[in-house]
Amino acid sequence: MAKSAPFVWLDGKLVSWEQATMHVATECVLRGENVFEGIRAYWSEAEQELFLFRHADHIARLRQGAKIMRMTIPYSDTEIEAASLELIRACGYSGQVHYRPVAYFDMGNLTDYLPSEIRTGMFILAFSMPTTKAVHEGVASCVSTWRRNSDLASPSRIKAGSNYHNSRLAYIDARLNGFQIPILLNEAGKVAEGPGACFMMVRHGKLITPPVTADILESITRETLIELARAELGLEVIERDIDRTELYICDEAFFCGSGHEVTPINSVDRYEVGDGKPGPLTRRIQKLYFDVVSGAVPQYRHWLRPVLGGAARASAAE
Ligand SMILES: Cc1ncc(COP(=O)(O)O)c(C=O)c1O
Numbered sequence: 001m002a003k004s005a006p007f008v009w010l011d012g013k014l015v016s017w018e019q020a021t022m023h024v025a026t027e028c029v030l031r032g033e034n035v036f037e038g039i040r041a042y043w044s045e046a047e048q049e050l051f052l053f054r055h056a057d058h059i060a061r062l063r064q065g066a067k068i069m070r071m072t073i074p075y076s077d078t079e080i081e082a083a084s085l086e087l088i089r090a091c092g093y094s095g096q097v098h099y100r101p102v103a104y105f106d107m108g109n110l111t112d113y114l115p116s117e118i119r120t121g122m123f124i125l126a127f128s129m130p131t132t133k134a135v136h137e138g139v140a141s142c143v144s145t146w147r148r149n150s151d152l153a154s155p156s157r158i159k160a161g162s163n164y165h166n167s168r169l170a171y172i173d174a175r176l177n178g179f180q181i182p183i184l185l186n187e188a189g190k191v192a193e194g195p196g197a198c199f200m201m202v203r204h205g206k207l208i209t210p211p212v213t214a215d216i217l218e219s220i221t222r223e224t225l226i227e228l229a230r231a232e233l234g235l236e237v238i239e240r241d242i243d244r245t246e247l248y249i250c251d252e253a254f255f256c257g258s259g260h261e262v263t264p265i266n267s268v269d270r271y272e273v274g275d276g277k278p279g280p281l282t283r284r285i286q287k288l289y290f291d292v293v294s295g296a297v298p299q300y301r302h303w304l305r306p307v308l309g310g311a312a313r314a315s316a317a318e
Contacts, residue, residue, distance in 0.1 A: 028104035032162035098129035138264035148192035167195030197257030252279030
């Protein structure tokens with residue numbers, strides 16, 4: 001059953017879920033010609049407020065991807081933020097929200113259209129999306145037989161809809177083989193990332209993650225955790241290539257991303273990671289992450305943008 005939402009923001013205005021349709025001949029539908037973001041908004045019980053997490057950084061990445069695609073997004077940062085807030089408020093969510101601003105190409109002339117020859121539109125989807133069971137319990141992973149998109153073919157640095165054909169192939173293959181989330185290697189045979197999240201492991205007390213040149217998405221969560229691990233946990237963080245066999249002997253491992261948050265990896269290819277349960281450092285990183293995203297750590301409040309601005313408190317007091 002597909003997810004649904006009360007409203008969608010489509011090309012400048014809110015429309016109902018049923019009205020949010022697009023012609024089958026658009027490049028967006030035909031070839032997945034779009035660039036998008038997946039951002040979470042977190043509910044703070046203490047403040048009765050919903051906070052967008054690192055919205056501005058996500059939009060900067062959206063523009064970076066659009067630039068590589070030679071796509072001009074027809075809305076300013078202020079307009080995209082206002083549209084996101086308008087949509088989330090209209091949907092009336094109060095728990096965790098996952099929203100997706102998407103810039104897309106409309107109808108073109110076969111595949112060789114110039115950006116000036118095609119309309120670029122934008123839509124935003126917002127769903128209620130609580131933290132999954134996998135975040136609490138961890139997942140069984142495997143090394144995918146599929147390789148991550150190369151920077152020289154369909155760059156993983158761009159969060160483009162079309163890149164997710166690669167993710168889906170890896171996902172389905174893993175599931176059919178009894179695993180939950182695969183790890184993709186790049187063309188060089190080094191660890192790249194998961195289908196929708198970056199990868200981190202702990203070896204000898206150090207946090208290790210592939211560099212941004214390993215055919216990965218430049219993840220906002222990855223960057224967040226690197227900063228938090230260094231500043232708040234005093235951990236040494238190393239960005240370097242990771243070999244396949246290191247996955248089998250690391251002490252802890254997890255996926256990180258806006259959607260997957262911090263998802264522990266319990267095993268890879270049926271080799272247990274540590275003792276086969278979410279590790280202690282992973283748990284500390286998870287706790288810190290959830291504290292930061294919900295506004296409980298004052299020095300990181302600059303990453304948050306309130307959605308309701310006291311509206312929820314006011315209506316609760318009525
Ligand atoms: C392929 C891929 N890598 C990494 C990530 C994590 O990126 P972020 O932390 O910015 O959500 C995502 C998630 O959106 C993704 O789809």
